[in-house]
Amino acid sequence: MLIEQEDKVRTELWRVSQHMLELKSSIIREILKISSQPGVISFAGGLPAPELFPVEELKEVAAHVLDTYGPNCLQYSVSRGIVPLREELAQRAEKIGIPTTPNNILICSGAQQAIEVIGRTFLEPGDYILTENPTYVGALQAFNCYQARYAPVEMDEEGMIMDQVAEQIERYKPKLVYTVTNFQNPTGITMSLKRREQLVEICSNFNTPIVDDNPYGQIRFDGEEVRDIKAIGGDQVISLSTFSKTLAPGLRIGWMNGAEDMIAIFEKVKQSTDLHTSTFSQFICYEFVHQGKLDRQIERIKPDYRRKRDTMLQAMRDVFPEGIKWTEPEGGLFLWVELPKHMSAKDLLPKAIDLKVAYVYGQPFFPKGDGENTLRLNFSNATLEGIVEGITRLGKLFAENM
Numbered sequence: 001m002l003i004e005q006e007d008k009v010r011t012e013l014w015r016v017s018q019h020m021l022e023l024k025s026s027i028i029r030e031i032l033k034i035s036s037q038p039g040v041i042s043f044a045g046g047l048p049a050p051e052l053f054p055v056e057e058l059k060e061v062a063a064h065v066l067d068t069y070g071p072n073c074l075q076y077s078v079s080r081g082i083v084p085l086r087e088e089l090a091q092r093a094e095k096i097g098i099p100t101t102p103n104n105i106l107i108c109s110g111a112q113q114a115i116e117v118i119g120r121t122f123l124e125p126g127d128y129i130l131t132e133n134p135t136y137v138g139a140l141q142a143f144n145c146y147q148a149r150y151a152p153v154e155m156d157e158e159g160m161i162m163d164q165v166a167e168q169i170e171r172y173k174p175k176l177v178y179t180v181t182n183f184q185n186p187t188g189i190t191m192s193l194k195r196r197e198q199l200v201e202i203c204s205n206f207n208t209p210i211v212d213d214n215p216y217g218q219i220r221f222d223g224e225e226v227r228d229i230k231a232i233g234g235d236q237v238i239s240l241s242t243f244s245k246t247l248a249p250g251l252r253i254g255w256m257n258g259a260e261d262m263i264a265i266f267e268k269v270k271q272s273t274d275l276h277t278s279t280f281s282q283f284i285c286y287e288f289v290h291q292g293k294l295d296r297q298i299e300r301i302k303p304d305y306r307r308k309r310d311t312m313l314q315a316m317r318d319v320f321p322e323g324i325k326w327t328e329p330e331g332g333l334f335l336w337v338e339l340p341k342h343m344s345a346k347d348l349l350p351k352a353i354d355l356k357v358a359y360v361y362g363q364p365f366f367p368k369g370d371g372e373n374t375l376r377l378n379f380s381n382a383t384l385e386g387i388v389e390g391i392t393r394l395g396k397l398f399a400e401n402m
């Protein structure tokens with residue numbers, strides 16, 4: 001209490017930017033705090049399954065990195081990222097039809113930093129960004145630092161509805177389109193090929209860059225791969241990815257793939273924040289990829305997540321009452337639930353926590369705060385028994401409040 005009071009006085013005495021004082025902390029972090037209490041089955045986080053982290057392999061790779069590169073892997077390094085990692089990522093992009101050289105790649109401290117750098121580079125206060133409705137809450141948080149406004153576009157099972165995209169671009173002239181084309185966080189929806197082509201065409205006509213935030217594309221466990229939007233749109237698209245969901249988020253390695261002239265600007269912007277991303281983490285990721293371990297790790301993750309998704313979907317079919325709808329994603333970490341319109345997922349959350357099960361209600365993912373009746377469920381981070389038990393508790397709670 002004392003500390004809180006002192007903080008308040010200090011922020012008043014010291015002239016902290018009013019805008020930063022008004023920023024809200026992520027509601028998801030708050031919910032995570034509650035849901036990490038002992039005994040709570042949590043579908044709230046976006047965490048990969050910790051038991052799948054390749055701890056032993058990483059021990060070997062870390063030792064190999066230290067033996068091979070010695071002090072160099074602990075030294076300051078270039079802002080753009082170490083060359084061997086950029087080469088490796090460029091080759092992987094080429095394999096999925098994206099012409100890429102190491103100069104197209106900027107290594108970042110997670111995809112989150114890439115989003116922040118893009119926001120800082122493009123936005124003046126009041127500028128618009130076109131997003132899916134709902135969208136990744138961490139992107140909203142980053143863009144909010146730069147006082148962005150939003151032109152959200154509704155989705156169906158094929159992703160953003162393109163008539164609305166054209167309308168919104170014409171009306172609000174957004175600085176960029178931000179999309180999560182694969183297994184979107186929060187809905188699990190993947191944009192269809194046709195929509196990707198349409199989005200590229202519309203954005204090319206309006207000269208609006210597309211930022212495709214793609215942490216989940218490699219975690220497809222069903223269905224057909226959809227052509228990467230950067231393979232369709234080339235330099236019109238800046239694509240972001242990360243090792244967080246395929247390897248381990250604690251390494252904090254993500255990257256951008258964009259046109260060289262833009263990457264040069266983003267590099268300067270990033271430099272002002274952290275000089276460069278952890279050299280040691282970069283070498284570890286490089287060796288992990290180079291030794292073929294990443295592809296094996298991805299193949300290890302997929303059947304586990306598929307099983308968890310299937311278990312969750314089956315439990316939902318078994319126990320959720322009539323009138324509730326949900327997505328059935330073919331990959332990624334999340335699915336999305338729509339309760340009947342009159343129900344509030346936010347109001348039901350404390351009751352769910354009483355029943356020792358947690359989710360994230362949907363509202364924070366909507367740039368304009370709608371979606372009262374929606375919620376996101378993460379299936380990667382609970383056990384199979386936990387999934388069945390947690391969904392059973394939620395089914396009862398929803399049935400009692402229909």
Ligand SMILES: Cc1ncc(COP(=O)(O)O)c(C=O)c1O
Pocket residue numbers: 046109110111112113136138180185213214215241242243244249253254
């Ligand atoms: C869509 C999306 N973008 C970016 C991130 C952040 O990823 P990173 O850990 O690489 O910063 C996440 C993490 O949940 C995400 O879901």
